[in-house]
Amino acid sequence: MSPENKTMSSNTLSEVIDRSEYRSLLSRITSHQTFWVFVAALLACIALSLLTDTFATDRNLFNVSRNFAFVGIIALGMTAVIASGGIDLSVGSTVVLSAMVVAVLMSSGMPIWIGVPAALLAAMLVGLANGILIAYAGMPPFVVTLGGLSVVRSLGMVLSDNKMIYEFGPDTAMLLALGGGATLGLPNPLIVLGVLAGITGFLFKWTRWGQHLFAMGGNEQAAKLTGIPVMRLKVSVYMFSALMAGITGVLEVGWLGGVTTNLGQAMELSVIAAAVIGGANLAGGVGTAFGAIVGALLIEVIRNSLILLGISTFWQGAFVGSFIVIAVAFDRFRSARSSD
């Protein structure tokens, strides 16, 4: 018997239970899926730096971190939706709508301080519509946001007449700097991601909004019975998700320097994958802001590695898709074990 076991057996039962419930920080961290995903992403980075001489270059890292930031920002909103027990398939389309609104307004000569708020407002209206249909009309989130996916992208096309926009009027330089520039050596989208992740983490853990959101995802009936305003809460969650997509849209315009209507196409899949890989449970009630970021990081690193290793980009979808399935399977095995 190891010395550790001896001391364990000499303690009272409740102390042992206490120890297993509130273990040391290290063992608590290692019991989280997020931690292992983080390790996987880190290992992938190390492997890539050793295997290729292109990964660890400034230019590539700059690109990776920016791409990762876009998926990560939306994944924060998606995590909120998934933790509340819903799903939002319309985020990719909301990205293009927000991008189009800012592009169209600014190319018509409007200043940036009108263009950007208008874009965010348009995005939040999408969330409002989703939320009202889901909460008040009682429709399944999958159906509502699937419809939204199509409707909203179509609106983006109507708005731009399906043309590429690359002229943004007098404030062009500011818009390009916003999404494409860097501050203190860090790409701006990455900084935005960091700030939003902090805010989201704070909201989840320390506010009644977060507490109610997770309660609703865990047991909607209970949330209702305890007097939580479930309907309003749902609307706010979808608006939050749409706002994150809207912010991403604005940043992407600046980064790309032009918008076409296929922006953000199929992005919802990467985002859902990021959230789920990061530990959000599609059954609701579980998810973290940090997890969303780590999930987004892993996906982007894998995507980048496929390109750098010379594997056809056609394989990307296969990877992202299998990741969702694997993450959910992982979660099912774990919950099957713990319910024994």
Added chain:
Amino acid sequence: MSALRLDNISKHFGAIHALTDVSLSIEPGEVVGLMGDNGAGKSTLVKVIAGNFAPTSGEIHIGGTRANFHRPIDAQRAGIEVVYQDLAICNNLSAASNVFLGRELTRQFGPFRVLDYAGMRVRAGELFKRLKSETRPRDLVKRMSGGQRQAVAIARTLLSDARIVLMDEPTAAISVRQVAEVLNLIRQLSDHGIAVVLISHRMPDVFQVADRIAVLRRGRLVASKRAADSSPEEVTGLITGAIELA
């Protein structure tokens, strides 16, 4: 003064008379076992008391004053709490979070109002102690036994300083040992002067804990007597109609 007095409560749904002239009064700290077959009107009566339905006729008095409930929240404000079996518990949250769900404690943190986890844990711990339950505030409800989950549900009622607690089948789906735990919790509530209405099909549970047995049959109250003066046989007869009145 009685904690709850029902005067000639009737509830009709169109032609269906779910309750007819039910009069019942319950003293503070009294545990009343409400029994009856399926469809006898137990749930309807509970829903009337809890403010889900307004009675078609009759009056409800709480602590001597006439109550007029339009919504469940009115009843809650008057000190009536309902313990729903498993329905009102979130498995993914801690015991303390569940106790405070919907009325979380907050404290000022700079410009923000943040959740006061420490305060909620301490307060929940006190409530569990009062209930003489082993439940620990930080534990996730997911990992708890049926008895501990009931303790969480019941602690919610202490938090709001309830005067009357309605419990719908609290011992239906749990093991024998946990039943004893729940019956203990009910006694704790009663010791704190809270009136408890216990709806149950399980005769032994009711006789173990109830001071008085009330029996409904086809919407009418056919008995309301001290448990000590009755017997499971008599109650069975009253429920089925083999005995008309007692």
